[in-house]
Amino acid sequence: xxxxxxxxxxxxxxxxxxxxxxxxxxxxxxxxxxxxxxxxxxxxxxxxxxxxxxxxxxxxxxxxxxxxxxxxxxxxxxxxxxxxxxxxxxxxxxxxxxxxxxx
Numbered sequence: 001x002x003x004x005x006x007x008x009x010x011x012x013x014x015x016x017x018x019x020x021x022x023x024x025x026x027x028x029x030x031x032x033x034x035x036x037x038x039x040x041x042x043x044x045x046x047x048x049x050x051x052x053x054x055x056x057x058x059x060x061x062x063x064x065x066x067x068x069x070x071x072x073x074x075x076x077x078x079x080x081x082x083x084x085x086x087x088x089x090x091x092x093x094x095x096x097x098x099x100x101x102x103x
Contacts, residue, residue: 003034003069010067014059017052021095023060027087030078037071039064044083053077 001009011029012022023029023043030042041060045053061073088096096102 003067004032006067007032007034007039007064007070010063011060014056014063017055017059019096019099019101021092023056025089025092025095027083027089028056030081034069037069039070039073041073041075042078043075044078044081046083048079 008024008029011032012024014023015021016023016026016028026046028044028046030044032042033040041064043057043060045056050056057075060075064070064073
């Protein structure tokens with residue numbers, strides 16, 4: 001497994017603080033690039049006024065820095081592409097339906 005694949009897998013452990021779904025399954029991680037110990041991550045949110053933006057970024061950094069190959073995590077917030085419900089993965093939709101949330 002490549003480092004980038006392991007990083008994606010690690011991020012499935014980082015959940016949105018408002019609903020128990022990973023940031024990966026919510027479609028918030030737009031891209032991950034890894035080189036020489038540095039992770040460059042592009043992240044979007046469901047809304048510009050998301051109250052959990054800092055919490056999510058802190059959780060992402062904390063989790064990725066647990067990986068042996070990672071020395072630094074740089075996060076860029078992007079609004080293109082614009083997040084839509086279509087970005088939610090099917091397994092997350094099932095969880096949301098079970099919680100009574102329309103997905």
